[in-house]
Amino acid sequence: MRNTSDNTSQFYVPQELLQELGKLGTHLSIGIPKERAAGERRLALTPEAVEILVNYGHQVRVEREAGLGINYADNHFADAGAEIAASPERVYQSDVVVKILPPMPEEVAWMNPRTTVCSFTPRPWLKPEAYQLMMAKRITAFAYEFWSDRERRFQPLMGAMAEIEGYAAITIAADLLSNNHGGKGILLGGIAGVSPAEVVVIGAGTAGTSAARAAMALGASVKVFDNDIARLRQLHRTLGVSLFASNFHPNVLRNAFQSADVVIGALHKDSFDHHFVIAEELIETMKKGSLIIDLRVTQGGCFETTCCLSPSDPEIFEQHGVLHFCRPFISNYVARTASMAFSNLMVPLLSHLGDVGNAQNLIKTNTSFKRGVYLYQGKPVNEYISNRFNLRSNNIDIYLTAF
Numbered sequence: 001m002r003n004t005s006d007n008t009s010q011f012y013v014p015q016e017l018l019q020e021l022g023k024l025g026t027h028l029s030i031g032i033p034k035e036r037a038a039g040e041r042r043l044a045l046t047p048e049a050v051e052i053l054v055n056y057g058h059q060v061r062v063e064r065e066a067g068l069g070i071n072y073a074d075n076h077f078a079d080a081g082a083e084i085a086a087s088p089e090r091v092y093q094s095d096v097v098v099k100i101l102p103p104m105p106e107e108v109a110w111m112n113p114r115t116t117v118c119s120f121t122p123r124p125w126l127k128p129e130a131y132q133l134m135m136a137k138r139i140t141a142f143a144y145e146f147w148s149d150r151e152r153r154f155q156p157l158m159g160a161m162a163e164i165e166g167y168a169a170i171t172i173a174a175d176l177l178s179n180n181h182g183g184k185g186i187l188l189g190g191i192a193g194v195s196p197a198e199v200v201v202i203g204a205g206t207a208g209t210s211a212a213r214a215a216m217a218l219g220a221s222v223k224v225f226d227n228d229i230a231r232l233r234q235l236h237r238t239l240g241v242s243l244f245a246s247n248f249h250p251n252v253l254r255n256a257f258q259s260a261d262v263v264i265g266a267l268h269k270d271s272f273d274h275h276f277v278i279a280e281e282l283i284e285t286m287k288k289g290s291l292i293i294d295l296r297v298t299q300g301g302c303f304e305t306t307c308c309l310s311p312s313d314p315e316i317f318e319q320h321g322v323l324h325f326c327r328p329f330i331s332n333y334v335a336r337t338a339s340m341a342f343s344n345l346m347v348p349l350l351s352h353l354g355d356v357g358n359a360q361n362l363i364k365t366n367t368s369f370k371r372g373v374y375l376y377q378g379k380p381v382n383e384y385i386s387n388r389f390n391l392r393s394n395n396i397d398i399y400l401t402a403f
Contacts, residue, residue, distance in 0.1 A: 026357040029059045030350060031094030032082075034066040037101050037125065039327075041069030041335035042342065044098040044118070047080040049343035054081030056351055063091045070336040096353065098346060102126040108133040114377065116359045118142045118346075121374065121385060122298040122328070124310065128389050131375075138378035140359045146382065147372035156368075159206050160341040162295075164331045166210025166266060169293045170218065172325065172333065173199070173262045176291055183323075184289040186261065189219025196221050197261040202278060202302055204231040204245065205268035207295050213239055215262075223256050226267075227276070257282045265294040265302025280304040280320075288321035297326045364400060376400075 030053060032045050043066060045053075050060045060082040064074055074084045085091045092110035097103070099119040103111070108130050111117070117134070121143040134141055144157040170188070177183040177197065190196035199215040201208045204226035215222045216239065223244040226232050232245045246252050257263065263286070267276065283292070283305055294306045301307040305319050306326050315327040331338040349369065353362050360377075363370045374382035376396050386393035 026354050027057045027059065028096055028350070028354050029061060029094040031085075031091040031097040032060065032062045032066055033088055033091045033097065033099060033107070034063040035069070035100055036104060036107070039332060040101055040329065041332045042100045042329075043067055043070050043072075043335075043339045044100060044342050044346055046070070046336075046339055046343045047072055047076040047082075049347045050077055050082045051080035052347050053350060056354060058350070058354055059083065059094075061085045061091045061094055063088055069332075070339045096350065096359075098350070100342075103130055103134075105129040105133055108137065108139070111137060111139065113137045114139070116140045116142065116353075118144070120144050123388070126385070126388070131385075131389055134375055135378040135380070139375055140373065140377055141375035142359075142369065142372045143374050143382070143385070144372065146374065147368060149368055156345045157342065160345065161331050161338065162205065162207035162266075163210045164334060164338050164341060165295050166207035166212075166264075167214045168330050168333050169207075169211050169264050169266075169295060170199075170214035172330065173215075173264070173291055173293060174218065176323065176325065177261065183291070184261070188215060188262075198223070198256075198259050200225070200256045200260040200263045201266060202226075202264065203266035203268050204228065204235045205266060208264070208266035208268075209235055209238060211264045211266060211295075212243065216243070220262075223260075225253060225256070231268075254282060254285060258285045258287070260286060261290050263290070263292045265292065265296055265306070267296060267302045277301060277307055278303045283322055284320045286320070286322050289323070290321075291323045291325065293325045293330075295330065298328045301326070360400070363396065370396065 032043065053060055062077045062082045063085050067073065067077060078084050089110045092107060093112050095116065097111065097115060097117045102119045102121050102125050103117060105127060117139055147157060148155045174188050175181060177186050179185040186197055188197045197220050199220045199222045201212050201222065201224045204224050208224060212222050212224050224235060225246055225248055227248050229247065235245050236243065283303060292303060294302050296302045297306055297309055301309065306324060309326055317324050352366060353359065356362050356365055363373060373396060374385045376399050379399050380386035380391050380393040381396040383393040
């Protein structure tokens, strides 16, 4: 049988039985639209994931050419059993719409009332016009960044994207340091007789740990800073005690910035109410031609020089002689890997949704999913998001008994 509780456990049963059990739940129509935001290549479900959902009895509608960004043609999805929709309206009229970025106002206009939509909700991609229209259409909206386990210690999709982006940051750094892009022309790892590049990582969370691991694997000299001693201890257990790890001691941090070739901004946010950044005066002390990569630009930025950038601001710029790389969602550099990670996590969730019949039942039976809901049948139920639009938010439990 398939597990539909918050606790994860494995059951080994014949594939034929899995397929038959999948037919016992409600058959959903699941829409996978093309992402229309500039530069967004990721897709929420791959053809392999589509095939699993179709075998469970669900109808999957994929917008024509939606998979080109991850190098999947329409025939790959068609062979997996998906309906290839020529118009976006057909996709958005599904029971559940699964996206990467939040829907635009015109996309919400295509949805049927009471649709369930899943996406990230970064500023400023979630537009007030779209939010108001979702309220009017009584949409139930789920945000990946609020999806967490029972103890709120692990966020499945945010953790997966952070891990991917930590590795990708080092790949990007190695490329930007080369002469090919006007960099200093150095290898991250150096060679015999030549010192390796110095990499400073701000934040010992999932992204910071992945970046440190990748940099160490290439032979770079790595220093990691964090304000959480427990995370630094975990970092040592994961990567070894030889790794330099420190809290934000001013003198130690200043010395590290003065000698750094690359600084990766991966500072985690334990609270949506508090935000810390690295002061501009530290960046002024960095060597000319060094590099900053901010992995938290969509969350307000890790550095004073990268704070509160808008989509109209340049994504790559030089300030104080330091190259700043502030491109959002750098998992788009490895969009196929990112889409596979999405699929691995979304298929069980969508299967569970089919088993219980609708979003309301899933909210009642799955506390992890419940935490991610920011609109319940058009009612604001997430204070952080509703505050963006100066709207009042109520506890979702109030509405669960009324609808």
